[in-house]
Amino acid sequence: MIDIKPIDKLESISQLKAQYFALSSAPLDGMWHFGFVPMASHFGFYEQDNLVGFCCINDENYLLQFYLAPEAETDAKALFRFIAQQQSQVIKQVKGAYVSTAEPHYLSLCMDNSTQFALNTLMYQQLVPVNNNVTTLTLALAKPEQLQQFVEFAATNIGAPEQWVSGYYGNLISRKELFGYWQNGELLATGECRLFDEYQTEYADLGMIVAQSHRGKGLATQVLSSLINLANDRGLTPICSTEIGNIGAQKTIERAGLMPQNRIVQIAFEAK
Incomplete structure (x- = not known):
């Protein structure tokens, strides 16, 4: 029983x-x-x-x-x-x-x-290590005083709820896992290189947001390549994911060298 x-x-x-x-x-x-x-x-x-x-x-x-x-x-x-x-x-x-x-x-x-x-x-992961993806883009570690700027960026560009993302980004900043790319003082992209405290400690989970005004210009691939380099420099294997309908993100991820090895599936159960 x-x-x-x-x-x-x-x-x-x-x-x-x-x-x-x-x-x-x-x-x-x-x-x-x-x-x-x-x-x-x-x-x-x-x-x-x-x-x-x-x-x-x-x-x-x-x-x-x-x-x-x-x-x-x-x-x-x-x-x-x-x-x-x-x-x-x-x-x-x-x-x-x-x-x-x-x-x-x-x-x-x-x-x-x-x-x-x-x-x-x-679900993507790096299968073959790459010796420094070629990119001239440099990401800067987010500072605590920049939290609100990052929150507003996420709310504006992906519609993220500000209350939730404030706590989420605040935690990433404290862990030194949130990065930004600025140009002429304007935040154009954010990047996440999240580490695992237990279980999957040999991996780094990556994420990014690019400003709507700068999409389709190759910036996303450069940001992701920089994040992959950060992970590899720490001896970690990068992983990331994107929704099945986000074709643009899928192309970016694959250009950066990650492969879609697995899927998350939504399943409906039969009635009793």
């Missing part, structure tokens, strides 16, 4: 999270797993009060992670189906899941219960 209970402190499942990441066939997307997942509701799976697994569900009622330790007596397929068919009185509504092709076991369970799926995100 298995019990499902809410988890308030994510530290209690840190060992299970480590096992979950160890099963992945490639690095998992940083924004999804270290940005969205911590904000999701987590539930633990218990056998005789022993914690043997977990899952997490976002505010839109989609599963983001599912894991059951191999020593558990409960059948993973049966437990997953129980949750997917909304039979749990603790978890309740579950519409579907977001899962990457780098999570083979979780993906298989999702597909077993799916009615339809759609590609959501392309």
Whole structure:
């Protein structure tokens, strides 16, 4: 018999999270797993009060992670189906899941219960190290007093909510992971070289925004190339991602030398 209970402190499942990441066939997307997942509701799976697994569900009622330790007596397929068919009185509504092709076991369970799926995100990584991508562009580390300028830039150019991005950028600045490119005093692009504190510590997760007025001029490729150089100089393998419909970003990323090895898929579950 298995019990499902809410988890308030994510530290209690840190060992299970480590096992979950160890099963992945490639690095998992940083924004999804270290940005969205911590904000999701987590539930633990218990056998005789022993914690043997977990899952997490976002505010839109989609599963983001599912894991059951191999020593558990409960059948993973049966437990997953129980949750997917909304039979749990603790978890309740579950519409579907977001899962990457780098999570083979979780993906298989999702597909077993799916009615339809759609590609959501392309996941890129550097497969062959490059000795300094050729770029004359120099990125400058963001300073704390520049936070509001970065926030307004993100709000203007991608419509990011200012309250959220203020906290997000503030954290990146404190970690020295946010960069900017200025020309004649004007901020034209931002770049992120996010490091992992645990699990995927050999990778660097990259991100960038280019001002709408300077898109299509090759600036994005130069910014990304500079970020790749920053990661490589630290002995790290760059990864990044972009939405399936963002053709411009995909061309930029591939020009900079990263390849789309995996996908994040949105899956709808069948009704019970």
